[in-house]
Amino acid sequence: MGLFGGWFMDNLQLSGREKAIFTFWRAGLTDSEIVRKVGCSEEFVSTTRRRIELAANKPSPTARAEAQEALDAAVAELWSAGIPDVRIADRLKCGRSTVARTRARLGLATLPRKKSIDDAELRRLHGAGQSDAEMAKALGVARGTVADRRAYLGLVRNRATDGALRIGPQAFTEAQLRAAHAEGLSDKEIAERFDVSTKTIGNWRRKYGLDVHSDELTAEDAVSAEEVARDAMLRRAARCAFALAPEDQRLLPMLEPYVAEEMLRARA
Numbered sequence: 001m002g003l004f005g006g007w008f009m010d011n012l013q014l015s016g017r018e019k020a021i022f023t024f025w026r027a028g029l030t031d032s033e034i035v036r037k038v039g040c041s042e043e044f045v046s047t048t049r050r051r052i053e054l055a056a057n058k059p060s061p062t063a064r065a066e067a068q069e070a071l072d073a074a075v076a077e078l079w080s081a082g083i084p085d086v087r088i089a090d091r092l093k094c095g096r097s098t099v100a101r102t103r104a105r106l107g108l109a110t111l112p113r114k115k116s117i118d119d120a121e122l123r124r125l126h127g128a129g130q131s132d133a134e135m136a137k138a139l140g141v142a143r144g145t146v147a148d149r150r151a152y153l154g155l156v157r158n159r160a161t162d163g164a165l166r167i168g169p170q171a172f173t174e175a176q177l178r179a180a181h182a183e184g185l186s187d188k189e190i191a192e193r194f195d196v197s198t199k200t201i202g203n204w205r206r207k208y209g210l211d212v213h214s215d216e217l218t219a220e221d222a223v224s225a226e227e228v229a230r231d232a233m234l235r236r237a238a239r240c241a242f243a244l245a246p247e248d249q250r251l252l253p254m255l256e257p258y259v260a261e262e263m264l265r266a267r268a
Helices: 002-011 016-026 031-038 042-051 061-080 085-092 096-105 119-127 132-139 143-152 174-182 187-194 198-207 219-242 251-267
Strands: none
Touching: 016 031, 016 042, 031 042, 042 187, 061 085, 061 096, 085 096, 119 132, 119 143, 132 143, 174 187, 174 198, 187 198
């Protein structure tokens, strides 16, 4: 690594993954190549690289050609299976416009986006005990599409893949989310691990009382913190007030915060 590299890593506080990113960057790897080596998101790699003020490595002409060839083959294969651009983009983790340009260059026609599902197949998968997430993956549609159609057909929600019937996410358990959070992963990285949206992870993280792993709080997290403090204050006031007799003179002052909050809500 050299004298500079050793000094740099010793004097800059980096985690194990961040040191690996720096090592691969010095070897000339691009962000995409580092992602495959380290096993994290490209956003994490690029953010780490920018934080320690490293310029992005450009891929070699050979690497660019190989990457384009691999993309062409993947798009052609998925297109042949009848998968539309939006689903191909999801599977290949790239932009929809990238898929569209590649498909057009290969002379492949646009496929209609699949909007409906076969009720008979949905009933069959549901009868086999599959969860909404599993059925969505098998049918090639969004989990919400399956949930809506299942409810329309009068089918109850099946147990999750771990056999637990719970009020919560189907793609992961609370224990799995807590374990991933304890690893120091961001919402985006956890979402990639469980193949769900970042918003879903953020919602359940806040519901389970877990802090956000980021230098900046999201708007939802900031609002959530304010709401928690406000609700705690209101509950404390109401609890103390209702412990008093109706004629007690301390009753009205204790209820003032609660009444003010309700007035603000009514005015909104």
